[in-house]
Amino acid sequence: MKKRTLGPCVTFFPQPTTIISSLSDTGEVNLMTASWVGIVSKTPPTIAISLNKERKTYQNIKQTSEFVVNMVPSSLALEADYCGIRSGHNENKLDQTSLSLEPADRIATPMLVESPLNLECRLVREIELGDYRLLLGEIVEIHATETAFSVEGEIETKAFDPLVYLGGIRQYWSLGEKQADAYKDGLQIVKKK
Numbered sequence: 001m002k003k004r005t006l007g008p009c010v011t012f013f014p015q016p017t018t019i020i021s022s023l024s025d026t027g028e029v030n031l032m033t034a035s036w037v038g039i040v041s042k043t044p045p046t047i048a049i050s051l052n053k054e055r056k057t058y059q060n061i062k063q064t065s066e067f068v069v070n071m072v073p074s075s076l077a078l079e080a081d082y083c084g085i086r087s088g089h090n091e092n093k094l095d096q097t098s099l100s101l102e103p104a105d106r107i108a109t110p111m112l113v114e115s116p117l118n119l120e121c122r123l124v125r126e127i128e129l130g131d132y133r134l135l136l137g138e139i140v141e142i143h144a145t146e147t148a149f150s151v152e153g154e155i156e157t158k159a160f161d162p163l164v165y166l167g168g169i170r171q172y173w174s175l176g177e178k179q180a181d182a183y184k185d186g187l188q189i190v191k192k193k
């Protein structure tokens with residue numbers, strides 16, 4: 001495969017599109033779009049988010065030590081983009097969008113009603129990375145939309161319809177078709193030999 005070098009930059013994809021909800025110590029809720037987000041440990045369940053230290057969201061999380069990672073469905077691409085352009089330092093993004101909140105179970109920070117997958121997190125560690133702060137959050141509860149579960153209890157992936165972000169290219173896409181089952185279908189290669 002012939003390739004072109006891009007130099008040191010942040011072009012990488014796919015990335016998740018999430019909206020982080022956070023609470024200030026005066027009780028105001030803020031929403032911010034974040035794609036530098038990923039699960040980093042199973043025991044204990046931990047998620048990492050990387051925030052510029054100037055974000056209102058970072059300042060809120062420093063005050064309360066908690067946050068919610070709300071997965072964004074493809075139907076909310078424009079709302080997510082808005083929450084990634086405007087800052088809670090200057091406006092209340094909840095007033096400007098159709099997004100709404102509902103209480104979480106284990107933390108005071110509310111979750112996004114319109115998100116089919118919400119992760120309640122408690123801040124456990126912070127790592128300085130230049131202008132950014134890598135925040136590790138222990139996942140203390142997860143809420144998944146009822147519409148994703150069949151009567152037999154199986155999960156219908158399409159009910160989540162996650163919005164995928166292509167970092168560097170600055171585009172949002174939705175998922176295509178399922179290609180294989182993980183931790184399983186790779187073994188077909190061995191069988192074919």
Ligand SMILES: Cc1cc2nc3c(=O)[nH]c(=O)nc-3n(C[C@H](O)[C@H](O)[C@H](O)COP(=O)(O)O)c2cc1C
Binds near residue numbers: 058080
């Ligand atoms: C698709 C997308 C992904 C983003 N991901 C991040 C991120 O992971 N970390 C970050 O610090 N800023 C990220 N941003 C920028 C912030 O969302 C943006 O600066 C926002 O205005 C900050 O809001 P706040 O000041 O209300 O917290 C992203 C923006 C977009 C559009």
